Amino acid sequence: MTSALLAAANVSYRYPKQSAWALRGVDLTLARGQVLGLLGPNGSGKSTLINVLIGLRTPQDGAVRYLGDSPPVIAWVPQEHAFYPQLSCRENLRFFVSMLDVSAAEHATRVEQVERSCVLQEFSGKLARHCSGGVHRRLNIAIALLQQPDVLLLDEPTVGVDPQSRAFLLDQVRQLARRGAAVLYATHYMEEVSAVCNQILLLDHGKVLATGDLQMLLRGAEGTQPFDDLESLFMHHTRRSLRD
Amino acid sequence: MHKVKQTLHIAAKEWRLLLRNPHGLAVLFLMPAAFILVMSFALKNTLTAAVEIPTTGWVIEDSGPVAAQWVAEWTSRNGGTRLASRAQLQQALRTRQVLAGVIVQPDWMDGTGKPRADHVELWLSNRVQPAAASRLRAELSYSMLQVKMKIAAAAAGPFASILLGGSSGADLLPAAGAPKIRYLYEIESGRAMSAVQQSVPAWLIFGMFFVVIPIAGVLIQERNEGTLTRLATFGVAPGAVLAGKLLAFMALNWIQLFFMLLVGRWLVPLLGGDTLHLDLSAGWFLLMVLATSAAAVGLALLIAARTRTFDQAAALGGGVNVVLGALAGIMVPRTLMPPAMQTISEWSPMGWALDGMQAVFLGAPDAAQIVPKAALLLTFAIVCLLLSWRPIRYQERAD
Numbered sequence: 001m002t003s004a005l006l007a008a009a010n011v012s013y014r015y016p017k018q019s020a021w022a023l024r025g026v027d028l029t030l031a032r033g034q035v036l037g038l039l040g041p042n043g044s045g046k047s048t049l050i051n052v053l054i055g056l057r058t059p060q061d062g063a064v065r066y067l068g069d070s071p072p073v074i075a076w077v078p079q080e081h082a083f084y085p086q087l088s089c090r091e092n093l094r095f096f097v098s099m100l101d102v103s104a105a106e107h108a109t110r111v112e113q114v115e116r117s118c119v120l121q122e123f124s125g126k127l128a129r130h131c132s133g134g135v136h137r138r139l140n141i142a143i144a145l146l147q148q149p150d151v152l153l154l155d156e157p158t159v160g161v162d163p164q165s166r167a168f169l170l171d172q173v174r175q176l177a178r179r180g181a182a183v184l185y186a187t188h189y190m191e192e193v194s195a196v197c198n199q200i201l202l203l204d205h206g207k208v209l210a211t212g213d214l215q216m217l218l219r220g221a222e223g224t225q226p227f228d229d230l231e232s233l234f235m236h237h238t239r240r241s242l243r244d
Numbered sequence: 245m246h247k248v249k250q251t252l253h254i255a256a257k258e259w260r261l262l263l264r265n266p267h268g269l270a271v272l273f274l275m276p277a278a279f280i281l282v283m284s285f286a287l288k289n290t291l292t293a294a295v296e297i298p299t300t301g302w303v304i305e306d307s308g309p310v311a312a313q314w315v316a317e318w319t320s321r322n323g324g325t326r327l328a329s330r331a332q333l334q335q336a337l338r339t340r341q342v343l344a345g346v347i348v349q350p351d352w353m354d355g356t357g358k359p360r361a362d363h364v365e366l367w368l369s370n371r372v373q374p375a376a377a378s379r380l381r382a383e384l385s386y387s388m389l390q391v392k393m394k395i396a397a398a399a400a401g402p403f404a405s406i407l408l409g410g411s412s413g414a415d416l417l418p419a420a421g422a423p424k425i426r427y428l429y430e431i432e433s434g435r436a437m438s439a440v441q442q443s444v445p446a447w448l449i450f451g452m453f454f455v456v457i458p459i460a461g462v463l464i465q466e467r468n469e470g471t472l473t474r475l476a477t478f479g480v481a482p483g484a485v486l487a488g489k490l491l492a493f494m495a496l497n498w499i500q501l502f503f504m505l506l507v508g509r510w511l512v513p514l515l516g517g518d519t520l521h522l523d524l525s526a527g528w529f530l531l532m533v534l535a536t537s538a539a540a541v542g543l544a545l546l547i548a549a550r551t552r553t554f555d556q557a558a559a560l561g562g563g564v565n566v567v568l569g570a571l572a573g574i575m576v577p578r579t580l581m582p583p584a585m586q587t588i589s590e591w592s593p594m595g596w597a598l599d600g601m602q603a604v605f606l607g608a609p610d611a612a613q614i615v616p617k618a619a620l621l622l623t624f625a626i627v628c629l630l631l632s633w634r635p636i637r638y639q640e641r642a643d
Contacts, residue, residue, distance in 0.1 A: 051473075056476055056477070076473075076477045078470040078473065078474060080470045081469060082469050082470040082471045082474040083469075083471060085465075096474075101479070143474070147477075
């Protein structure tokens with residue numbers, strides 16, 4: 001269950017009409033069962049890296065390669081509530097599943113599955129705009145799960161949710177990884193990374209500052225003091241200056 | 245005192261927000277300015293005493309020498325074209341070669357040798373200004389009176405001037421009837437013109453173009469919340485997004501059409517107005533609705549794609565539509581516009597739509613009237629869609 005699905009090699013990206021690079025020489029690999037925590041201050045390039053991995057942006061240097069027999073199914077959970085508030089939860093799911101090239105019977109099965117796994121049955125007929133923040137987050141993830149992804153990219157999925165919903169979302173991530181999906185988890189919450197990620201990639205100013213096994217990184221370099229926690233590691237690499 | 249301070253701080257904050265909303269400010273200042281300009285030109289001739297006689301075509305069916313002489317004198321004084329037949333006059337009115345036509349019927353002169361006004365027909369283009377038509381009618385009546393006076397003077401001999409003395413010509417020679425006036429659409433459709441027949445196509449077009457409000461609401465929300473990007477990850481191409489919206493909102497336009505037709509057909513007569521006649525040429529009607537709808541949705545998508553917030557889109561879309569409506573002759577009938585403004589009004593999408601729709605609603609349309617307008621509208625729609633595609637395709641937003 002550790003076969004690589006996707007690899008980014010020396011990826012650099014610059015937005016049109018911008019002089020600064022948003023990503024500079026980023027390398028990463030995502031393999032089945034892996035949960036990679038993507039950490040970085042605001043504006044560090046996390047969302048840009050996710051967009052490049054999805055294929056929405058083409059890097060000016062380097063490349064993203066899909067490994068394996070066929071290209072993996074990649075799903076994205078954005079930070080915003082990327083659904084239609086004027087539609088009910090089920091209408092949203094039905095709409096997004098209808099965008100997939102699968103049979104009508106499969107549509108119904110998938111909607112039912114994700115409603116169950118994301119505990120949305122109770123809210124299925126309710127307009128999304130009348131639902132709570134926790135339901136919004138679950139619906140946001142449920143829409144991505146409709147794709148039955150091999151690779152799931154989550155961009156700060158727990159912003160503004162209560163502890164119960166956060167615990168639920170982290171459980172979902174663990175389950176997905178157990179089922180063989182590769183997960184990239186971008187967040188500012190260190191405790192979430194510590195709870196679910198086995199690998200981290202620390203990004204700042206578009207460059208990778210540290211990457212690898214979380215426990216190894218916490219031990220620090222040879223001859224130095226180990227870090228107390230992930231936050232100490234993060235602050236050590238990114239410094240204390242404010243970014244925005 | 246605290247409440248007063250709060251109020252002042254809130255007012256200051258509102259001004260700060262207002263100053264950071266250039267689109268809102270543009271609507272407040274530029275739109276009324278544009279209206280002043282457009283309306284000043286559009287209504288120029290309605291408030292002036294000097295009205296020009298419209299270019300006139302003459303058909304002489306009376307074979308007598310007096311009629312020929314009268315027309316020759318008229319055209320040398322006021323200009324105008326002599327045409328061979330009623331059919332030729334009708335074509336000249338359609339192509340706007342002339343704006344009015346005068347037909348001098350057979351037996352224009354009565355048994356006593358006096359011209360009869362009721363043997364003169366006045367045909368008017370759908371575009372002729374009412375004031376210009378009135379002037380033409382008055383000039384014709386006056387000119388015929390002169391003919392009568394000349395004949396009476398000739399009959400009275402050398403003392404005619406003494407006999408005519410202080411009396412007015414009208415007292416001596418009361419007018420025998422008045423010219424019959426018929427508008428081109430009346431000639432073509434065989435029915436009298438009504439306000440509802442003009443209003444329904446005009447305001448239908450205006451309403452169709454206001455589809456910008458719901459389109460912008462959804463598209464901007466989709467773009468700002470990342471739903472468009474999410475759709476891309478589901479393998480949905482920008483072309484499919486645009487096509488889906490085009491289809492949905494064109495369907496909405498058809499519902500608008502149905503509703504407006506119901507209003508014209510049932511509601512207006514119920515309230516005492518004229519009934520909308522729906523014996524229209526179905527094929528040309530459908531083509532015009534399709535082309536108008538495509539143009540309306542295309543423009544709405546372009547505005548929605550090129551603005552960042554719903555407020556911007558609503559302000560810009562509303563403003564653009566109102567100005568286009570004024571230019572096209574929807575708010576001010578084209579008949580009230582001077583010729584130069586009428587020409588300008590022909591070069592706006594709503595103007596093309598109005599031309600084609602009015603041809604359908606008001607007369608007997610043919611390919612020469614409809615196809616060029618429909619082609620212009622469809623081309624406009626395609627250009628708008630192409631310009632909308634790029635902002636939907638590239639959501640350039642740094643994290």
